[in-house]
Amino acid sequence: MKEITPFTSFTPYSRQSISDEDKACVLEALSNPLITQGEINESFEKALANYAGTKHALSFNSATSALYALYASLRALDLGDLESFFYSLPSTDSNYKTKSIITTPITFSATANMMLACGFKPIFADVTFDGNLDPLKCEEILEEKKARGEDDVIAIMSVDYAGNSVDAEAFKTLAKKYDIKWLSDSSHALGASFKGSKVGSLAYASIFSFHALKSITTAEGGALLTNDSKLYEIAKLIRSHGMVKKELYHCDQVNLGFNFRLSEINAALGLSQLQRLDSFIDTRNELSNIYDAAFKDSSYFYPLxxxxxxxxxxSRHLYPILLDPKYHCAKESIVRRLLELNVGTQVHYKPLYNFSFFKDYKPKNEHGLLRNAEDFYRATLSLPLHCNLDKEDIGKIASIVIDVFDEI
Structure with missing residues (x-):
């Protein structure tokens, strides 16, 4: 049997890239009189909005907080005002008719968790071959509900899996046809584009994540982008205690709210990283192309x-490969062997409805599952892809991966 040489040192599937300039910007922010609620955060938000081409960008301490604010704002708009939102959650008002949002099961749990936190019911629809939500399956659900006289669906929340935009034209058409909102969890896709338009500007409202492993990082953080000024103002209230500043020391709390703010320190890191975003995306695409070339004739798997x-x-947030069905049962062995060889991998994602918490939201079909989502989960495996790797590193990792499949 061929002896496989391990990778030089352990590399996870992803890792942040921090420069000396990033560090200098953080230290400078620490020297400012205000290290929260200052001008750096405002500059970061303006730069985000300018980059994506939206009217508004609102920063948060996490993408999860941004999702909560988006869903809460959407429900407040549906009810007519923000106060109604806080006093009509199912736990306090059983008379409120629960509304639903169609979404993908192939995502991190925060996408659906925050729906439930805001009183929405997630309806899981199947995905396409690339892991993205299938607009045709969404329309099937909408048509079935229409035939039953049900009008509870208020929005579709898609996810740009691995940094690849969903079919924006199809979702815009659906939203218009059924008079609902198209929302985008674009946590994977800052820096991506669809037919000449930046991701973040395509949907009614979009979410970005600045977690350490995303396109750029603020360590932890997120943002909500939209052109709807009313949605923006409601989300802004939710982000900061429901309070409105007035003259001098005067302020008013007009609604219940939270502290979901991003600090000046985090914003300084984000503003510095944003200047390198396009170069990050260039690098990720260049490295992905090396993987593509190395794997083009593989009989074991194919790249997404x-x-x-x-x-x-x-944006190439992830580099997933999809295993041939005959190797699905060997996936755990493959992952363990790669780990022994210093190659870290991950699986994105287990269908959400298979978690115990979401058992009541399983698809309403004979088997309580979605065929494509299940097949995708069994097949997918994310290989290392980040800006701390170079072309030679990717070539070595690709060779190790092929050798491991040969061995197993």
Whole structure:
């Protein structure tokens, strides 16, 4: 049997890239009189909005907080005012008719967790071959509900899996046809584009994550982007205790709210990182192309298909491979063997409805599962891809991966 040489040192599937300039910006922020609620955060928000091409960008201490604020604001708009939202949650008012949001099961749990926190019911629809929510399956659900006289669906929340935009045109058409909102959890996709437009500007409202492993990082953080000024103002209240500042020391609390703010220190890191975002995306695409070339003739698996038109670009947040069905049962052995060889991997994601917490939201079909989502989960495995790796590193990792499949 061929002896496989381990990778130089352990590399996880992803890792942040922090420069000396980033560190200098953080230290400078620490020297400012205000290290929260200052001008750096405002500059970061303006830069985000300018980059994505939206009217508003609102920063948060996590993408989870941003999701909560988005869903809460959406429900407040549905009810007519923010106060109604806080006093009509199912736990306090059983007369409120629960509304639903169609979403994907192939995502991190925060996407659906915050729906439930805001009183929405998640309805899971199946995915396409690239792991993204299937607009045709969403329409099937909407048509079935229409036939039954049900009008509880208020929105569709898609997820740009691995940094690849969903079919924005299809979801815009659905939203218009059924008079609902299209929301986008674009946590994977800052820096991506669809037919010439930046992800973040496509949907009614979009969410970005600045977690350590995303396109850029603020350590922890997130943002809500939208062109709807009313949604923005409601989310802004929710983000900061429901309080409105007035003249001098005067302020008023007009609603219940939370402290979901991003600090100046985190914003300084984000503002510095944002200047390198396009170079990060260039690097991720260059490294992904090396993987693509190395794996093009593999009989064991194939790389996730990514659209490569001139005006459509992936952020390449992840590099997933999809195993041939005959190797699904060997996936755990493959992961363990790669770990022994200093190659870290991850699986994105187990379908949410298979978690105990979401057992009551399993799809309403004979088997309580979605075929494509189940197949995708069994097949997918994310390989290391981050800006601390170079072309030679990717070549070595690719060789190790192929050798491990040969061995197993």
């Amino acid at each position: 298909k990514v659209k490569k038109e001139d005006d459509t670009r992936s």
